[in-house]
Amino acid sequence: MPRLPLSRRTRPALSRRTRLAGAVVAALAAGTAVFGAGQATAEHSVPRTDKEIPNLTQVQDKIKAYYGDTVTADGEHYASPTSNYARQVRGIEATARTYLTGALGKHKPAGKARPAIVLDMDDTTLLTYNYELKVGFNFTPKSQDDYLAHTDMAPVFGMNQLVNWAHEKGAEVFFITGRKEAQRDWSVRNLKNVGYDVPLDPAHVFLRDKEHPPAYLPCGATCSTVDFKSGTRKHIASLGYRIVANFGDQYSDLLGGSADRAFKLPNPMYYLP
Template sequence: MTGRYTGLGRVAAVVALVGALVTAAAVPGRPHAGDTRTWLAEPANLDRVKREISRYYGGHVDDGGHHHATQDSPWARRVAELVGQARAYLAARLAARVRQPAIVLDIDDTSEQTYDWSADRDFAFDAAAQRQAIADAAFPPVEPTRELANWASQHGVRVFFVTGRAEELAGSTAAGLRVHGFPEPAGLFLRPTRTPRPYLPCGLSCDTVAYKSGTRAFLEAQGNTIVLNLGDQDSDLAGGHAERAVKLPNPMYTIP
């Protein structure tokens, strides 16, 4: 053979192919011998998942029809536990006289909670509505994170916020943090959308990990020791440049 079918070989191949197609068509929707595709079980029911999320946040609806999380919910207790552990670690590092200590905080669902706003919209994201909510300082503070930030600031720790919000939201974001009682930050960093940052090689096309880890590397280059990095997404924490990364729970969405 020279790499081409002979006449009989070609006929046999065609017959085999037709037979395979007929076999596949005979049982639609089911795997057959030689099928390498992955057949998945039915996913979780979306309405049930939304109800589970609401229970996790202790969600309730007020007389005006608006949703609210509660401070004694499973989510709130877990956040308090994790932030408490983080504060204990920070205190130990301060006792050890760590050089130029700093902490880095994400904002959405780390420093400010978006469950109420999201549940009001049946967990459907609306960018314009989000911008308005930020302008209105409508996202309530995550109390344990606010307490950590103020305690850290009072003990000489530099507090930096590194958020995935676009840079044009800098003014309203800073105002919202002040309204909610956070300390004046040593720095507030937003995702570059107009002006490239010289310390970010990815310019205006950074993904979350490149932007946030690159910003932390920049802060370290300024002499800061980032003792804690708090976020609610794996992408908030990936890439290193912090002694301890703390992942707060967020079952509502994922940011790669």
Template sequence: MPISTVKRSSRTLVILAAVSAGALVAGGTMALADSAPRTDKQITNMTTEVANIEAYYGDTKDAAGEHWPSAQSNYAIQVAGIESKAEGYLADKSKHDKGAKKAIVLDVDDTSLSTYNYELETTFVYSPASNATYIATKTMPAVFGMNTLAAKAVAEGYTVFYITGRPESQRTYTEANLTAVGFPAATSANLFMKNAANPPSYLPCGATCTTDQYKSGTRAYLESQGYRIVANFGDQYSDLSGGHADHTYKIPNPMYFIP
């Protein structure tokens, strides 16, 4: 986890650096919590942490100055191992071909599409404005192998659903990006996006849903439509918690955390 962590569900930057928590004491001063670092030596330097992330992703820089992960990186190797296990699991017809319409669910950012270049451009500091501009003007590459996994799933009779925390206003760009990098077509029927202005009736929490509530509630809705979610893929534990999937696969992402 980098020192700068983005809490994207509420679009709030969280700095996990000098003081992790505090308690108000008499006079209104702040006392360090027991878990707070006692010296600077207990804190990973931010420059070092970014360098570690770049090394893990096998950072490469093109002529335009944009950053891309390497297909030979430890990140790519780790993702490939997860995908290999998932593909074997999905191919087991004796387990999954039992009448119900079988499906898989994919998160979008850093599960299907890599935001690595955006994170480097913004030094891991998310803002809705910069992110919206990036999504509207650039094509994010597929997370290594995830487009192939999704295509294989379709060939084996699965319906692919995408559940993302991106807002409804980014639907056109998201559909185009997924299609451009080889994912099964994303449409209004299989791409679920957050709609704060008009939340769906199947989410009791409406526009106030946490990430967990929104994603698990949407999966529950898919089950109510007769689908059996055989596998659910996400880079955040909040993509995967809440049930309504036979199996979950965590895609690695050390760049940010969404509770």
């Protein structure tokens, strides 16, 4: 899906998101969305009329349909494993598995850098859909804290199996997330509870620590998303690993190098520069 060019703005603490419906962002970037007969499709940085702006309610309805919105008896919303979202994710995973089968087989000789994969957390390994519907796509740090403290997010369909398989095939697994350090215990609990059977100690799970940024990040507490994630990947590589694959749902998860190949997971719910 077309995206806005990635901004290099510094984002305070990474937990503060630029909350734009992904479909709205994509539509404005591509200038091709039509939500109703006769609506304009021209691209302008500042819309000249309302007809250049997709209707937010209709965008949310499309997002729900894409995820196969399923509502339980107690009013909770979940994505469907038969949704178009799930099908798209599984197609990406199949491509990744084929690639990793070859990539991991190349790194067995002694003396070679150890193969590794790196993954983002939200909407790459853990699905935020239930949270997003609960808060009406209106992220706040407090609502995220309240949710993560008491609720486990479901795994992104099939990603736990892919990660566990890659680990069994010899890949070291690392997570790099913009979640803050104070959310570590909740995040690790969630990953364990939904079947990520890989090491989840601090050496393998990197969260954003604004108060005590690691020395290997020259930008410290002021790192942009791209700087934080690419700098952490560079640090992992310096420990003797070759990152054969990097998985993320945002382009800011993937830019900056230090990985052989990037896999972009779909996420039309929000955009993070």
